[in-house]
Amino acid sequence: MPLGDILLGRRLGNSEDKEQKIGPTTGFPLLGIDALSSTAYGTEAALFVLMWVGMVGFSVLMPITWVIIAVMTIVMLSYLQTVVAYPNGGGSYTVATENLGRKPGLIAGSALLLDYILVVAIGSSAGVGALVSAFPHLQPYLVPMSLVLVLMMTIINLRGVKESGAAFAIPVYGYIVILLGIIALGIFKTVQAGGNPVPLVAPEQIHQTTQTIGWLLLLKAFSNGCAALTGIEAVANGVPLFRDPASKNAQRVLIMVVGVMALIFAGLAFLANAYKTPAMSAEEGNYRTVLSQIVAAVVGNGPAYYIFLFFLLALMALSANTAYAGFPRMCRLLARDDYLPHAFAARGRRLVFHYGIWVLTAFACLLIIAFGGLLERLLPLYAVGVFVAFTLSQFGMVKHWKRHPEELAQKRFPWLPKTINFIGGVVTGVATIVILYTKFQQGAWLALIMMPGFVVLFLAIKRHYIEVNRMTSAHHSIDTENLEPPLIIVPVQRWSSMTEHAIQFSVTLSPDVEAIHIADGEDDESIMYLHRDWNQFVVEPLEAIGKKAPELIVVPSPYRHIIRLILDYVRAKRKTHPGRRIMVVVPELVEAKWYQYLLHNQRAQALKAALLLQGQQDIMVLNVPWYMHPERRAKEAGPEDSRRDRLTGL
Template sequence: MSDTTRSPGGGESERTSGPPGPSAALPALDPDQLRVLGSLGQEWGRVSGDPGVWRRALPVDPDLGSFPARHELRPAPIVRLVSVTGLGGTQHEAEAAEEADVPPTRMGRAGYRLRRVLLGAPLKNTALIHERMRKLVALPVLSADILSSVAYAPEAMLAVLILGGAAGLAFTVPIAAAIVFMMVAVAVSYRQTIRAYPHGGGSYIVASENLGRRPGLVAAAGLMTDYILTVAVSVAAGVAAITSAIPALAPATVPMGVAVIAILLAGNLRGIRQAGVLFAAPTYAFIAAMFALIIVGLIQGPGGSAHPPPPSPHAQAAQGVGVLLVMRAFASGSTAMTGMEAISNAVPAFKSPEWRNARTTLTWMVGILVALFAGLIALIQLTGVVPGAAHASGSGHETVLSQLARLTFGTGWMYVFTQAATAAVLLLAANTAYNDFPRVLSLMARDNHAPRVFLRLGDRLAFSNGIILLSVVAAVIFAAFGGVTTSLIPLYAVGVFLAFTLSQSGMVVHWWRLRGAHWRKSLAFNAVGASLSAIVLLTAGIAKFTEGAWVAVFIVGLQVVLALRVRRHYDSVGAALRLHPHAMELPRRTICSPSTRDALARIEEDNHRTVEENEEMPSEIHHLSVVPIETVDLASMRALAYAASLQQPVLALHLSPSEEEAERFRGYWTQWGDHLPLEVVVSPYRAMVAPLVNYIEALHRQRRDLTITVIIPEVIARHWWHNLLHDRLAARLRRALHHLPKIVITTVPFHV
């Protein structure tokens, strides 16, 4: 067999970390399909002739080198991007491609230039390096979400209790103590998750593996709802910190918040991930400011603050203190736990030993969280501040955290530092969702529960479609609720604790099935975590349903329904594409007849001619058909049959993200009979389209007199909205290759 598999640098390849690419899960063929594939290969053998003739007829050398091994790449000091030399030994012709991509109309050119200014030039030949984080870097990067929640969770709890007047506020300490206990219990249960899933165990993965498909989808829906609301709530709290320091900006709360989301959108679409040490600064600044506030405030006491504390509030009870009020306050305060699973998701990002460093970092994170939450509650009790107090300037309302900072530090530089650090860490927490939301969506797309467009990396190496979806939904929710944090909190708790409950319940099933060493203790820890999370989930769902929690329930339910519908469509398409004996696609005539062999022999002789000729006659055009094959199915077989029936040289091309899957595809090709030349390229760095374009460009440079026809199998759905679920590869290749002469893109439709 003469095909060549390009392993990175000739060494042992490794599976990429992070979200999988479009070919990261090559569908496995069952024994029945393998038998059909072998039978189909025998039929091909009767009409295709000697495979060696097809190989000798190739007018180019398909061996274009290999991409460098991952261990040979070193990231720059600031960014995790490395320029990789393309196949064929040359870089992409980026400047020519850029000029060719400019639209011809004036409005098109203006829009194109604006896009390039905002997002930067496409990164067509760049690899992402997944750096390993030390604990001191991982702590602020992965805990920004959960630690920043102390800026709004205590206030959200007090905003409910104050409805019961002084009697309601008397429950502040007992409820806070219950929340602290739950923090510790859930953290201990997540330590067990890290031990059981050392390669990353998010709610979607844990629930799907142990509870089944539908619970996994519910967990994913809850998680994505959590990320959407993380953006909305964090931006709302960040804007509140700014308006508390500058009350004159209060009327512009909604425009400011939408503008911040737009900035986050543009920044994440640029796709360049800065090193973790840069993200660490705002989180450490916030931690330092909070500890300074708590320590100084407690030392000063009520009589030693920079400004005298307000008199004890004579809160008027708006409703009686009952179980429902206490439950609502408990659910609101429990939002301080959002982001608890971030470390268990990112275990592979730690330095070795990964799982041990992740567990240690989780312990540090929870210890800091408990100290900050309990300290702020103690300081609130000491000073008597309440939510919703009017600002001293008389313009707008001041957050509880701003009141505490002003009472403790006055209005000097420490107050400004505290508010600035709070705003910065809240916006950083919102940015964390931009990393996790597209990742969960890509995992669902890999499992056919979301449109496959969410697997696609944009030209700036970011999951652009997921980022855009997150920004649009978060901005709509933020604007609909007026950017008020306390109005958004009821939505928050449902998604957070739904994911927690299903994840920890899945771990209970995991330990019950495994029954390894200390399984009873591990099961008990996860059972406690699942029970407490379920209590908060039910509390939030019942007590806050009419206050907005129904929106989160509706969003979760809608996501699950859509995911099941998407999966049903992909299953029906998969059944239609499945290899079976009665759907074999073969040309009606002999592919490689004696006259065709003579023609291919003449093509082989012409391969040595380097002088370009005029192409005004059909006989003067030299052809090469390239057929990208992603999977072995009926659509691919039809495209191969069409290409071979043209009786011109054919090269099949398969791109794989790992050596393992490349070997599996080669095995399928051998089972089929190896009737046509095949080139397998391993490209473990990013989406599959860029290496495909790079490969075709390299072939074009090798023989500029060739007309290269790229023949793509394309699934055509019955309804137009189903077409949105399929990758429009032909259109993307046309846009990427139209600057090159003598490249033809054609599709072979397969209607389902």
């Protein structure tokens, strides 16, 4: 079985596309894993800021959590409208483009692409961070382990949507069931202890500080905690992945995802406050995440702790799957609109957009290496892109309802959808400003550079495609005046089966064929052998049947230039034959094994590239391959031909 089939599975046909559609049971882990995984570090991200004021920070953790859950609910209600209005997917990009214009749509698209890249980098780093919490001696290997997780995710997603969704079902459902059970047990213990439970494993010490809580600190904690909202957009982008009724199934998954997120986020904030579990830096010794401290405090360091840690590691390691589902489809939409190379719209062997998957992998690996795989360094970049996309999507939906009042007329409460989307746009817009203000110096400035950079790139690609279309469009009949056969030039090194194949084909195309040989340091005897072979094997046989024989032109090359002299010869012929097409027929050896290419100089490839770079419409390049099959054997040569046969090919 080929290695590609072993790693990626058998190639799927276009007719099997419907079999790759998913339902809510598979869609929940496939598209919700990123949003659900953010609950593992959302509380920690907020606490990381609140620890600046020590124990006092826990007193405001729950209010901040409720504000974030309220924003989460508003975003969910807004996207419930979007998946119905835009059942073909696209999310913020499609909504903003159709209702706000091209540039707002491109900003939304670039924001989503940036967010997806960060999802992979942060998810992998967080997964490794969970592992390091249990095994601190692995801390020096943060970056290599994160890269391995990214490559593993790449291979899984190249196997196809349906298989990747099924692969993530066990980690997602296992994480949810166990964590909700631990949260319920922790709340029960807290209530039984009158609000002051005794931890089975003591959390880390909280550093004392004299700082006080201010509005800036609260805003920073809120913006950090907003990392828990990432991933919700993926459901709106992935509506085409669902089986019919696609919009209804997407709505069910969206409600399930946000509902579970809210329960976990609120529960963890409550327990973090009850057990006083501080946030630590991954660069500190004995690093432990807030979540691992909470679980250890509730159930101890026994089997239950390690079972949960296994599911947490699996969830975090695979949380990037949402990005692997969304990034390639976002690239496909941009490629469809000529803002990315059209290759991004092509599906691979498993009906996935494999070019987008590989590009996402490359960008995520670069970020992990650049930031050392440290979660606290990557988080400031997070949420900027997704909230920009949220805001543009919601205001785009407000415009959508204005443009399509007939859709509102069918609703039970016609005023409600527009109101929900307007409130969503205002709330997420304010959140975007807060996130940019509080995280600018920590790294949000990089997002402000990357997003416009993406937009500039998109517009440049669009201009190129417009120019190509303008230059290649034809609205006239074919030119019937210039139908003369081309003047054919065949570069040859010696008389061989490759040369015979190329000459034989050339004389069927045109009566005017010339063979050019570049003598790069050969002696007179070698040139004599070549002329003798040419007369014996080419000129005499063709003249015998009344065909015009190609002339052999020998050009000396005292400085061993070959390709340059062939180009000079072609340009000279173009000047002496104005208005006539010139075709260069390049004989090329095609090896049977890939590694045999290393044994040849590949001069034919270089010659073709040089000819194409001339940029002349009347100079054409034709490749004539000669395949190196094992069963082929060269004809036995006489003793006087041994010198000739040692000459290398083109």
